[in-house]
Amino acid sequence: MESAVYGKTCAGRNTANVLGMKKKLLGKRFAALSVGWPLYAIALTLSLIGIVTMNTFGAGPSLAGRQLIWIGISSVAFFVCASLDLRFIRRTPVIIAGYIAVAILLAMLLVFAHATLGAKSWFNFGIFSFQPADPAKLVLIALMAKYFSRRHMEIGHFWHVLVSAVYAGILILLILVEPDLGMSIIFSSIWLGMVLVSGIPKKHLLVVFLLALVAAAGLWFGGLHAYQRVRIMAFVNPAADIHGSGYNAYQAVVAAGSGQVWGKGIGYGTQSKLRFLPEYETDFIFAAFAEEWGFVGVVLILGLYALLLFQLLRIAQKMPTNFDALFTLGVAILFLAHIVVHVGINLGLLPVTGTTVPFMSSGGSHVLIEYMALGIIASLAQHSRSVPREAALLEFEG
Numbered sequence: 001m002e003s004a005v006y007g008k009t010c011a012g013r014n015t016a017n018v019l020g021m022k023k024k025l026l027g028k029r030f031a032a033l034s035v036g037w038p039l040y041a042i043a044l045t046l047s048l049i050g051i052v053t054m055n056t057f058g059a060g061p062s063l064a065g066r067q068l069i070w071i072g073i074s075s076v077a078f079f080v081c082a083s084l085d086l087r088f089i090r091r092t093p094v095i096i097a098g099y100i101a102v103a104i105l106l107a108m109l110l111v112f113a114h115a116t117l118g119a120k121s122w123f124n125f126g127i128f129s130f131q132p133a134d135p136a137k138l139v140l141i142a143l144m145a146k147y148f149s150r151r152h153m154e155i156g157h158f159w160h161v162l163v164s165a166v167y168a169g170i171l172i173l174l175i176l177v178e179p180d181l182g183m184s185i186i187f188s189s190i191w192l193g194m195v196l197v198s199g200i201p202k203k204h205l206l207v208v209f210l211l212a213l214v215a216a217a218g219l220w221f222g223g224l225h226a227y228q229r230v231r232i233m234a235f236v237n238p239a240a241d242i243h244g245s246g247y248n249a250y251q252a253v254v255a256a257g258s259g260q261v262w263g264k265g266i267g268y269g270t271q272s273k274l275r276f277l278p279e280y281e282t283d284f285i286f287a288a289f290a291e292e293w294g295f296v297g298v299v300l301i302l303g304l305y306a307l308l309l310f311q312l313l314r315i316a317q318k319m320p321t322n323f324d325a326l327f328t329l330g331v332a333i334l335f336l337a338h339i340v341v342h343v344g345i346n347l348g349l350l351p352v353t354g355t356t357v358p359f360m361s362s363g364g365s366h367v368l369i370e371y372m373a374l375g376i377i378a379s380l381a382q383h384s385r386s387v388p389r390e391a392a393l394l395e396f397e398g
Contacts, residue, residue: 047071050362053292054285075371078378095139099139133175140171148198165211182353182355193330194330197333249352253347260295268292271288279354283356301360320384328381
């Protein structure tokens, strides 16, 4: 009789323990989502604004429907990443495997991919296309975060800056060969930004910028194709050839300026909807948005991006490990680089290189990776809260 009672008591305790563990696990997942909700809300708002901008409202073929599907897929990816414990991405074998994988994919592009708009940047699978450079951006961020988090006490040695440049340079070189100048600028910005936030001594900054100038000179004389140099020269004076090399830049400036203060109204952008502005769903979506929403809309959209970056900086400050903080800052640098380059191109402040803007531009792989990046940050932010100091020190070993 006593053994039966004892057995029931043990069974009851086991059931309570299991329920307690499940409740704790669910609590962690909901907490991770609470960290990521502000990020997701901002990203979704930007995506929906992008859909409204690229929608033709029945006046012609539109990419809005397909983009809405990608946003749905990306949203699922965000919540999956946010709810899982993704701290394993800190491990060196995982990062190295990812680096080798994306390097192989970028090299395979040069052999198997068909050129689209003069560049071999995509694998085309019929119903969808995949750009390996998109996941490569996250891999590079993770690699730089791992490298500098393990060596933050030795960052004073310039050797580590050079080694990190080699890691980034391999990917940048593969992208330049495609050729994709815009994406190579983004990768260079990621590397430079993460070098700066890693705590590099001021005396090394001058050397870094001198190396950047040397690289830019070498790129101009030996790395750029003729049409890319023409685009840069057209940036200096786009009005000199508005029917040729300066056409895109000229039309983008006209579209953005014609919106004036309040814009022409949703769906009434003549430059974009009448196809005077090329690639208005992707590379020039900011100019198309400015035409329809005006200066007020531009302030709104830049405010949303500023709020997103502020949220990422706030999360990075609270991260308990160097890797998590650097990874979050790396994602912020990635978004900032895309925003600055894209807006600069659309306003005629930078040469036309063909660069998307986060969450707004049409496309599948880049939007998916951007939402996943936010999900990973939400996961790291939650699961790192309970990391003991002793466990955090393991980031220097594994």
